[in-house]
Amino acid sequence: MAITIKDVARLANVAPSTVSRVIANSPRISEKTKEKVREAMEELGYHPNFIARSLASQSTQAIGLVMPSSTDKVFQNPFFPTVLRGISEGANEKQYALHMTTGKTEDEIFDGVVQMVQGGRVDGVVLLYSKVEDKVLTYLQKREFPFVVIGKPFKHVEEITHVDNDNFRATKEVTEYLINLGHEAIAFIGGDLNLVVTVERLLGYEKALRDFNLPLKQEYIIHEEFLREGGQGAVKELLSLEQPPTALVVADDLMALGVLNTLDEMGVSVPDDISIVSFNNVMLSEMSRPPLTSVDIGIFDLGFEAAKSLIQKVENPKEPVKRIIIQHQLIKRLSCEVPCQNKNY
Structure with missing residues (x-):
């Protein structure tokens, strides 16, 4: 027999509605109660039915990720696995899944974003880049769909939430x-x-x-x-x-x-x-x-803050526009020194 919310509520000695709020990570529930309910869920082996929750709340509990180019090129660069790890951790804190574009060309990537948005597959989008000309960003702006940019937007900087370095x-x-x-x-x-x-x-x-x-x-x-x-x-x-x-x-x-x-x-x-x-x-x-x-x-932090900011926008449409700057640091190793004056190549 499947374990239900009522079973968890009975073991934790709380109301079924409290269990639902704990699953949704509601700030109205104390950390002590959350811990008690989560312990009951773990003991019973209960796992929330996120599909049912999504249908009820009209939320997908998913974030769309838009790459700057085809994945075969993107994943050659260690920047992307690291920034994705940051996004994943930020999303996981709020129990959001990730949905990634996989197009090989700009047109395929754009079509993938349209399918994600119009197909209701995601609640918001993270752009893992910022371009001078980008029809994906223009599309998201026109639809007033929640999105966050990793990088500095080329235009409308004050209107777009973004996470960047200086x-x-x-x-x-x-x-x-x-x-x-x-x-x-x-x-x-x-x-x-x-x-x-x-x-x-x-x-x-x-x-x-x-x-x-x-x-x-x-x-x-x-x-x-x-x-x-x-x-x-x-x-x-x-x-x-x-x-x-x-x-x-x-x-x-x-x-x-x-x-x-x-x-x-x-x-x-x-x-x-x-x-x-x-x-x-x-x-x-x-x-x-x-x-x-x-x-x-701070590549990991770029991703983590982007996911966190997007989820805040999704859960509160009135969330103000933010510009988050991740600090940089020069790590000095062995590839620089005073120049040699006489070079023969």
Whole structure:
């Protein structure tokens, strides 16, 4: 015989309505009562029927996740498993499930979002990126559907709840770090310029050079995908220049790994011949040879706060718009040092 709410209520010596409120994690129920009811549920092996609850409350208890590109590319980058772990933990606290887009192209991803929203499959959406032009975001705004962005929205910043780092400031700081080591020829390897994070980091790099009256050379700025292959192609191009850089600001650790691999193949020593600063501080940066100096952007916290903010919007449509900034920290390792003045590539 199936265990029911009434069985749990009887064992916990509370009303069935109290058990329902505990399952919904109602703030009206004391922690002591919640603990007692949860112990009774565990003892009886009772599991809430979330499908029935969803039909009754017209809530799916699910969050939609929208990726910036196809999953086969996305999951090559350690950023995404980490941010998803943060989202999952934030969702799990409120017993929300996750529903992910799986399209291979922008049109397929957009169609997947439309199906999630119009099919009533999710209560809200997290965009795991911010683009300069994005029809998914425009669609969600027009439908007034709850969503949160991980990253800084390109437009309507004051109208959109988002969780981000101060990418402009972080990149300005790491460029200044290289300048203070004595580097003047500093290149920037960034991602797709349609991604706002790339734009913000590029602007921070440029501002640091201007503040120190250093020349801004367009040939020192290269944009590739946030993949290892992107870093490989970029560094080959930079080192083929008549005056190659002595230091690199790389916008992503996975790209930086590609840079390190290529430099090793070319017989270029890091940091003796060239210094590198990267972003994300994932496990790759610590395990690389040499270990990468990298900016820790709190990836897990980005995901956790995004899920938490979205659920607040879902459960309270009057929840005010928020801008949550996750602090960054430069983790200094062994990929940077004072420049060698005589280089032969």
